Amino acid sequence: MPEQRTTKQLIAIQDALKGAEGPLTIEEIHSAASTQVRTLGLRTVYRVVRRLQERGEIVNIPVPGGSDRYETAAVAAKHHHHFHCTTCDRFFDIKGCVGGLEALLPEGFRLEHHDLTLSGRCPACA
Ligand SMILES: [Zn+2]
Ligand SMILES: [Zn+2]
Structure with a gap:
């Protein structure tokens, strides 16, 4: 080629x-x-x-x-999450992150990493 x-x-x-x-x-x-x-x-x-x-x-x-x-x-280097449109099956970047996830942990656990994918419908499909 x-x-x-x-x-x-x-x-x-x-x-x-x-x-x-x-x-x-x-x-x-x-x-x-x-x-x-x-x-x-x-x-x-x-x-x-x-x-x-x-x-x-x-x-x-x-x-x-x-x-x-x-x-x-x-x-990828910037911490972010994704939105999954369940209608067209596309993924979109979401800027930023919810804080305070440590509050969900049981006593004695330590948070090191999290993944978060929101799902629903994008503007084109809503
Ligand atoms: Zn969509
Ligand atoms: Zn995050």
Whole structure:
């Protein structure tokens, strides 16, 4: 495969992730990046995503009962959470965090980490 074409595909995939409102599945990356590179194949997206992960540019967000999602390392570095629209099945970044979760812990427990996904309907589906 000519290097120039590979670069175009890489940039299209990077742009898709940078322009996303939340973490994307491989299929969502594929559909967003396809607007730049029409011939982009799903297998190429898998391959490029794996390479970007190895380089530390993007991180994997496991979703219980759903497909893995990916976001840029820059987004991942800032503590945030996600909103899952149960109608269109998209994920959106939520800025900030509720505080005071320590108050939920039983006596003697220490909080080190938390994940929080809110769910409902996005504006387009509400
Ligand atoms: Zn929705
Ligand atoms: Zn939080």
